[in-house]
Amino acid sequence: MAPESASTIWNVPNILTLVRIALIPVMAVLLLSPSKEAGFWAAAVFAIASVTDWLDGYLARKMEIVTVFGKFLDPIADKLMVMAALIMVLPFNRIPAWMVLVILGREIIITGLRGIASTEGIVIPASDLGKFKTIFQIVAILGILLHFDYHWFFGIDHPYLYVNMHNVGMFYLWIATIITIWSGVDYLVKFTKVIAR
Structure with a gap:
């Protein structure tokens, strides 16, 4: 199987997945504080990331763009987001x-x-x-x-x-x-x- 080209990898669904990964440290930094405001904005970031999870899958099917890179990265992004949120709230009991x-x-x-x-x-x-x-x-x-x-x-x-x-x-x-x-x-x-x- 020929390796995927950069133009194939850099499509809208994959970019949305990368955006989701980029939002993880933003959410993690917000969750360093137990305040109501920090929690609200962390929830907003998590909600945006969750929407991109649905959207990248929908667009990949709609545009018929399914790449090995996307199939590898998408589930990892989902798991990282969930893991980060759960781990960051543990210190607050x-x-x-x-x-x-x-x-x-x-x-x-x-x-x-x-x-x-x-x-x-x-x-x-x-x-x-x-x-x-x-x-x-x-x-x-x-x-x-x-x-x-x-x-x-x-x-x-x-x-x-x-x-x-x-x-x-x-x-x-x-x-x-x-x-x-x-x-x-x-x-x-x-x-x-x-x-x-």
């Missing part, structure tokens, strides 16, 4: 460390297994569980980054009009953690069956 260990451990193990499978020329299709995992992780992380109470009705100060974003984030993080374990076991079973054949 916003989430249990074991949840972060489970989520990151699953990503490392499955990435390694995918690498082994690809060297053997084996493609193990991703299940819908992986998509649900990503959606719940994004929503959970946004809630955890926002963390504080927010009122949502034209600034009216009433206790029933406040939402604690930390509680919202933790609710979705529990779901994301369960799906993370479920999807990891599902992939391991598929991998074992394929390798056994």
